[in-house]
Amino acid sequence: xxxxxxxAELIGPANVLSAAEDVAPYAVDWRGVYRGTPEAVLRPGTxxxxxxxVKRCAADNLSIVPAGGRTGLCGGAVPxxxxxxxxxxxxxxxxxxxxxxxxxxSLVAEAGCxxxxxxxxxxxxxxxxxxxxxAQGTAQIGGMLSTNAGGIRTLRWGNARxxxxxxxxxxxxxxxxxxxxxxxxxxxxxALRHLFIGGEGTLGxxxxxxxxxxPALKRVETxxxxxxxxxxxxxxxxxxMESGAEVIGFELCARFCMETAAKHGVGLRIPLPLESPWFVxxxxxxxxxxxxxRTILEDTLGEAMAADxxxxxxxxxxxxxxxxxxxxxxxxxxxxxxxxxxxxTDTSVPVSAVPEFLRIAQREMTARWPEGRMSAIGHAGDGNxxxxxxxxxxxxxxxxxxxxxxxxxPMVNAIAVSLGGSFSAEHGIGQSKRHAMATHKSQVAMDLxxxxxxxxxxxxxxxxxxxxx
Numbered sequence: 081x082x083x084x085x086x087x088a089e090l091i092g093p094a095n096v097l098s099a100a101e102d103v104a105p106y107a108v109d110w111r112g113v114y115r116g117t118p119e120a121v122l123r124p125g126t127x128x129x130x131x132x133x134v135k136r137c138a139a140d141n142l143s144i145v146p147a148g149g150r151t152g153l154c155g156g157a158v159p160x161x162x163x164x165x166x167x168x169x170x171x172x173x174x175x176x177x178x179x180x181x182x183x184x185x186s187l188v189a190e191a192g193c194x195x196x197x198x199x200x201x202x203x204x205x206x207x208x209x210x211x212x213x214x215a216q217g218t219a220q221i222g223g224m225l226s227t228n229a230g231g232i233r234t235l236r237w238g239n240a241r242x243x244x245x246x247x248x249x250x251x252x253x254x255x256x257x258x259x260x261x262x263x264x265x266x267x268x269x270x271a272l273r274h275l276f277i278g279g280e281g282t283l284g285x286x287x288x289x290x291x292x293x294x295p296a297l298k299r300v301e302t303x304x305x306x307x308x309x310x311x312x313x314x315x316x317x318x319x320x321m322e323s324g325a326e327v328i329g330f331e332l333c334a335r336f337c338m339e340t341a342a343k344h345g346v347g348l349r350i351p352l353p354l355e356s357p358w359f360v361x362x363x364x365x366x367x368x369x370x371x372x373x374r375t376i377l378e379d380t381l382g383e384a385m386a387a388d389x390x391x392x393x394x395x396x397x398x399x400x401x402x403x404x405x406x407x408x409x410x411x412x413x414x415x416x417x418x419x420x421x422x423x424x425t426d427t428s429v430p431v432s433a434v435p436e437f438l439r440i441a442q443r444e445m446t447a448r449w450p451e452g453r454m455s456a457i458g459h460a461g462d463g464n465x466x467x468x469x470x471x472x473x474x475x476x477x478x479x480x481x482x483x484x485x486x487x488x489x490p491m492v493n494a495i496a497v498s499l500g501g502s503f504s505a506e507h508g509i510g511q512s513k514r515h516a517m518a519t520h521k522s523q524v525a526m527d528l529x530x531x532x533x534x535x536x537x538x539x540x541x542x543x544x545x546x547x548x549x
Contacts, residue, residue, distance in 0.1 A: 082140060083136040083137050083139060083140035083142055084096060084098070084119065084120050084122075084140075084142075084167070086136050087122055087132075087133050087136055087137075090124075090129060090132055090133070090136075091122065091123065091124050091125060091129050091133070095122070095123040095124070095125070095173065096120055096121070096122055096123070097120060097121040097122075097123070098119070098120045098121075102121065103117065103118060103120070103121055103168075105150075106118065106121045106147060106150070106157075106158075106168045106170065107158065107159070107168075108158060109150070109152065109153075109154075109155045109156075109157065109158045110150060110151050110152065110153065111153060111417075113155060113512070114155030114158045114160075114161070114510075114511055114512075115158065115161060116158050116159035116160050116161045116162075116163060116166075117159065118145065118159050118166050118167050118168045119142070119165060119166065119167055120167050120168075121147075121167065121168045121170055122167050122168070122169050122170065123170045123172060123173050124169070124173065124174070125173040125174065126174070127174070127190075127248060127250065127256060127287040127288065128256075130169070130171075130174070130250045130285055130287055131250045131254045131255070131256050132254070133169065134169075134250055134251075134252065134253075134254045134285065135253075135254035137167060137541070138252070138253070138254065138539070138541060141165070141539075141541075142165055142166060142167055142541070143159075143163065143164045143165065143166035143167075143540075143541045143542070143543075143544045144166065144167060144169050144281075144285070144541060144542055144543065145157065145158070145159050145166050145167070145168045145169065145281070145543050145544075146168075146169050146171065146222070146226065146281035146285050146286075146542075146543060147168050147169065147170045147171070147223075148170075148171055148172075148191065148192065148219065148220035148221075148222045148223030148224075148226070149194065149215065149218040149219040149220040149223055150218075150223075151215035151218050151219045151223070152223065152227060152507065152508065152510060153424075153426070153507045153510075153512075154227075154507050154508050154509060154510025154511060154512040154513060155510045155511035155512055155546075156226070156227065156280045156281070156508055156509070156510030156511070156543070156546055157223065157281075157510075158511075159545075160511065160544065160545035160546075163544050163545045164541075164544055166544065169285060170192075171190075171191040171192040171220060171222045171285070171287070172192045172220070173192060174190040174191050174192040174193075174222075174287055174288070175190055175192040175193050175194070175197075175220075176189075176190050176193070177189050177190075177193060177197075177198065177201050178190065178288065180201055180202070180205055180207075181262075182205040182206060182207050182293070184262060185207060185292065185293040185294065185295075186245060186262045186290055186291065186292060186293055187201065187202060187207075187209065187290070187291050187293055188260060188262075188288060188289070188290050188291070189201075189221050189288065189289060189291060190221070190287060190288045191220060191221055191222025191223075191225075191285075191286050191287050191288060191289070192220050192221070192222065193220060193221045194216075194217065194218065194219070194220055194221075195209075195211065195216040195217075195219050195220065195221060195224055196216045196217045198221060198291070199212075199216065202293050203296065206295075206296050207293040207294065207295065207296055208293060208294040208295065208296050208297060209243070209291060209293055209294075210233050210236070210237040210243070210294050210328075211224065211229065211231050211233060211237070211240060211243060212231045212232050212233050213229065213230070213231030213232060213410070214409070214410035214411070214413060216231075221286075221289055221291075222285075222286045222287070222289075224240050225240050225241075225244065225247070225276070225277050225278075225286050225289055226276070226277070226278070226279060226280050226281050226286060226508075227240075227278065227280060227506075227507065227508035228240050228241050228277050228278035228506070228508070229506055229507075230459065230462070230464060230505065230506030231459075231506070232329045232331060232406075232409065232459060233328050233329060234459055234461075234462045234464070234506070235327065235328070235329075235330060235459065235461030235462040236326060236327065236328045237294065237328075239506060240277065241274065241277045241278065242292075243291055243292045244273060244277060244289055244290070244291060244292070245261065245262045245263070245264070245290040245291065245292060246259045246260040246261045246262060246273060246289070246290040247259050247260065247272075247273040247276055247277070247286055247288070247289050247290070248260050248286070248287045248288040248289070249276050249284040249285065249286050249287065250284055250285040250287055251283075251284045251536065252283070252284060252536060252537040252539070252541060252542050256287075257272065257284070259272060259273055260288060260289075260290045261290065262290045275532065275536075278508070279547070280508050280509065280510065280543060280546050280547050281542060281543040281546070282533060282537065282542050282543045282546055282547050282548070283532065283533065283536045283537060283542060284536065284537075284542065285542075294367075295367035296367065297328075297365045297366070297367060298366060298367055298368055298369045299365065299366040299368070299369055299371055299373045300363060300364070300365045300366075300373070300402065301325075301363070301364045301365075301373040301374055301376075301377045301395065301396070302329075302361070302362070302363045302364075302395070302396040302401075302402040302405055302406070303360075303361075303362050303363075303377060303381065303393050303394065303395045303396070304350075304351040304352060304359065304360075304361055304393070304394045304396075304405050305359065305360040305361075305362060305381065305390050305392070305393045305394075306352055306355070306356035306358070306359055306360075306390065306391045306392040306393065307356065307358045307359065307360055307389060307390055307391065308356065308357065308358065308388070308389075308391060309357070309358060309435070310332060310358060310434055310435040310438050310439075310460070311435045312358075312388070312389040312390070313332050313358060313360050313389075313434075313435075313460055314431070314432070314434060314435055314460070315384070315387070315389045316360060316362075316384050316389050316390060317330055317431070317460065317461060319380050319383060319384055319389075320362060320364065320377075320380055323364070323376050323377075323379075323380045324376060325364040325365070325366065325371065325373055325376045325377070326364060326365045326366060326367075327362070327363070327364060327461065328363050328364070328365045329361060329362060329363035329406075329461070330360065330361075330362050330363075330459070330460055330461030331360065331361040331362075331409055331457070331458065331459060331460065331461075332358065332359075332360055332434070332456070332457070332458060332460035332465065333358070333359045333360070333361065333409070333412075333456075333457045334357070334358060334359075334454070334455055334456045334457060335354055335356065335357050335358065335359070336453060336454070336455045336470075337412055337416075337455050337456070337457045338350055338354055338359055338408070339354055340412065340415050340416055340419050340455070341408050341411060341412045341415045342354065343415070343419070344414075344415035344418040344419055345407075345408065345411050345412075345415050346411075347407075348404075348407060348408050348411060348415075349404060350408065351394035351401075351404075351405065352392050352393075352394050353392075356391055356392065360460070361405055361406070361408075361409055363402075364376065364377055374395075377395065378395070381393050381395075409457075412457060416455070416468070416470070419470065420470060420471050420473070420474075420475060420476050421470070421471045421475070421476065421477070421478035421481040421482070422455070422468040422469060422470040422471065422481075423468060423469045423481070423482065423485055423486065423488045423489055424466060424467075424468040424489070425466060425467050425468065425488075425489055425492045425493065425496075425503075426464075426466060426503070426504055426505050426506060426507040426513075427464070427465065427466075427467065427492060427493060427495075427496035427501055427502065427503055427504075427505060428462070428463045428464040428465075428496065428501050428502045428505035428506075429463050429465075429496050429499045429500065429501035430463055430499070430500055430501065431460070431461065431462065431463045433463070433499045433500065433501065434460055434463055434465060436499065437465065437495060437496060437499055437501070438456055438465065438467070440495050441454070441456075441467050441492055441495055442454055444491060444495070445469055445488060445491075445492075448485075448487075448488075448491075449469060449484070449485045449488065451472045452469040452470060452471065452472065452485055452488075453469070453470040453471075453472070453473070454467065454468070454469055454470070455467070455468045455469075455470060456468075463501065463505075464505040464506055467492050469485055469488045471485075490515070490516065490519070493516050493519075493520065494519075494520075497520050503516040503520055504516065508547075509546065509547045510546055510547070511545060511546060514545075514546075514547065514548070514549045515549065517547070517548065517549050518549035526548075526549075529547075529548060530548060533548060
């Protein structure tokens with residue numbers, strides 16, 4: 081009996097997908113760039129079933145590609161087009177919240193839980209699960225941790241890694257690592273969870289996580305601000321960080337991005353005239369209602385205007401207006417995709433280097449591809465700016481644009497690294513950035529990574545063709 085037939089007996093035939101139309105959604109990434117057809121899609125429903133599936137696939141020399149909500153941008157959850165025989169292991173049925181303890185400020189969720197559902201569960205007990213980004217209504221906890229996802233609140237609460245207390249992981253040999261302890265202090269040897277957070281399923285399958293919660297936000301103030309330059313935005317950032325309020329969002333957006341959102345967005349309204357070259361979305365918050373956030377925000381913006389760091393500002397007057405501002409940011413990626421092909425990046429630099437990074441990137445792209453349209457949008461508060469080069473207006477052939485301007489991504493990566501930054505800030509490596517790993521990671525770092533991979537997955541069956549070049 082084949083391993084797939086054996087797995088069908090274990091988890092039920094309905095949870096083994098093999099028909100072409102059923103497999104198709106799992107065989108392509110969100111951007112439509114990477115495609116690879118698995119022999120089947122397996123959907124176990126418990127950690128024990130995951131462990132048994134891994135064992136049976138190993139016995140049949142089948143590689144395993146773990147998949148969550150499949151919202152990743154680097155092709156990490158898709159089998160390589162010319163890779164070994166493989167199955168997709170979907171965690172979507174592991175979707176239970178096992179425990180929530182508001183007094184401990186913690187929650188235990190299975191890997192298939194949708195991030196937004198975890199946020200809602202925390203809110204129902206007066207707590208906050210703070211990670212936030214546009215795909216949170218589809219993305220799952222396992223994928224979020226496997227890519228060490230970021231988002232708009234990273235400057236306050238960190239990437240996904242900082243929100244994890246413990247993990248449950250199925251190892252490549254089928255053993256289960258139960259490390260779901262929720263203690264804040266544990267110096268009992270290596271912190272094994274950090275091997276799997278950001279590991280993109282190449283070292284094991286995350287099946288559950290103990291997550292940190294925060295106090296619910298009782299006061300929030302949000303503003304959409306026009307600034308003359310990234311330098312001015314950085315000065316404004318210093319002001320709000322020194323204001324005494326919790327800064328939980330600080331997004332820098334080029335005018336081109338706002339124009340694209342206004343053109344293609346459904347129900348989007350830009351709060352200010354699109355006359356400034358740059359805009360900032362900023363948000364302050366407090367866990368107690370007595371904190372005078374509105375006064376702090378108005379005073380800070382007033383000081384910034386007097387210093388010519390801000391030229392105009394719109395402050396949200398209601399929760400609906402606050403959500404409308406963030407909807408612009410969250411919907412922009414889809415608006416960009418509608419507008420036409422673009423070559424994107426996921427770089428980070430020290431916060432103080434953001435203006436210089438943007439100046440150099442603009443200069444070099446203008447010199448080499450004057451017909452292209454540069455966009456820049458991202459988390460200026462943590463140095464993660466997504467720079468893209470869009471095809472000329474009306475050009476919809478992605479392959480042609482990549483052939484013409486494909487060197488833009490390695491060029492921007494090199495600029496970021498030269499400024500002490502990284503070529504991968506929050507999206508992971510997957511298939512798309514393996515070339516950058518080979519170029520920019522030190523030989524010592526690569527040797528260590530390969531040693532770890534060989535030790536945990538000597539047959540290299542876990543998510544082949546990802547992360548390591």
